[in-house]
Amino acid sequence: MKINILTLFPDMFTPLKTSMLGRGLEDGKWELNLVNFRKFTTDVHHHVDDSPYGGGAGMVLQVMPIKKALDSLPSKGKVIITAPQGATFNQKKAQEWSKEKELTFICGHYEGFDQRVYDLADEAVSIGDYVLTGGELPTMSMIDATVRLIPGILGNTVSPVEESFSHGLLEYPQYTRPEDFEGKKVPEILTSGNHQKIDRWRHKEALKATYLYRPDMLKNYNLNTEEKKMLEEIKSEEDK
Known part of the structure; x- marks a missing residue:
C-alpha cells in the first residue's frame, strides 16, 4: 500500500x-x-x-x-x-x-x-x-x-483478528508471568490446558467487558444462542 x-x-x-x-x-x-x-x-x-x-x-x-x-x-x-x-x-x-x-x-x-x-x-x-x-x-x-492490518506488519496474522472491535466486541483480558503478583492470580482456567474451556472463557469475558464498558456496541451485535446464555450468566453474576 x-x-x-x-x-x-x-x-x-x-x-x-x-x-x-x-x-x-x-x-x-x-x-x-x-x-x-x-x-x-x-x-x-x-x-x-x-x-x-x-x-x-x-x-x-x-x-x-x-x-x-x-x-x-x-x-x-x-x-x-x-x-x-x-x-x-x-x-x-x-x-x-x-x-x-x-x-x-x-x-x-x-x-x-x-x-x-x-x-x-x-x-x-x-x-x-x-x-x-x-x-x-x-x-x-x-x-x-x-x-497495522496489512498482512505482515504485526508479524502475527492472528492478532488483528482477535482485537477489540474486530468482531463487534471488546477484547478479553490477557495475562502473562508471574502467575501470582502481589496476591493477584491469573485465572485458573488459563493454566488448565483445556483449550475449549479457555476459548469459551475468553469469549464470555469479551462479552462481559463489552456489556460493562461499551453496552452501546451490543445494540448492533447479533447474539447467537450461546452468547445469549453467556450474557444471562454475566448479568446474574453482576447482580450478586
Whole structure:
C-alpha cells in the first residue's frame, strides 16, 4: 500500500516511521509519501491561507496549492479529508482502507479549508466530536489503525483478528508471568490446558467487558444462542 499525505508539517509524521509500522516501511510492506503543499504556492511569501470572504475570525486554507499538490501525484487512490461533517472513523473503516492499494490524506490547519477543497476528496472522516489544531494527529491515528492490518506488519496474522472491535466486541483480558503478583492470580482456567474451556472463557469475558464498558456496541451485535446464555450468566453474576 502507498500512502500520500498532503500537509504543512511533514516532520510531525516521524512516529509512523518507528516501531512495527517503521519496520513495515523498511521491509517495503507499505510506502509513505509526504507532500508539503506550501511548495505549490506561487507568491513570494508562500502563503497557503487567506482571510475568509464575508469576514470572520482566523484564516482559511486556499484551494489552489492543495489542488496543485494533488495534481503532482502520479496516482492518488482514495482521497480522504478530516472534517467534522464526516462519518466517524472506526475499525470497520480501517479494515476497508487496509485493502486499498493507495490512500491520500489531506491535512487541514488554521480555521479550516476553502469549501472547494472538500470537492477534491472522495471521503470525509471525523475521529470524534472535538477540535484539534490540525489534521496531522487524526491522520496519523487513522493511518496507524489501517496500516497495522496489512498482512505482515504485526508479524502475527492472528492478532488483528482477535482485537477489540474486530468482531463487534471488546477484547478479553490477557495475562502473562508471574502467575501470582502481589496476591493477584491469573485465572485458573488459563493454566488448565483445556483449550475449549479457555476459548469459551475468553469469549464470555469479551462479552462481559463489552456489556460493562461499551453496552452501546451490543445494540448492533447479533447474539447467537450461546452468547445469549453467556450474557444471562454475566448479568446474574453482576447482580450478586
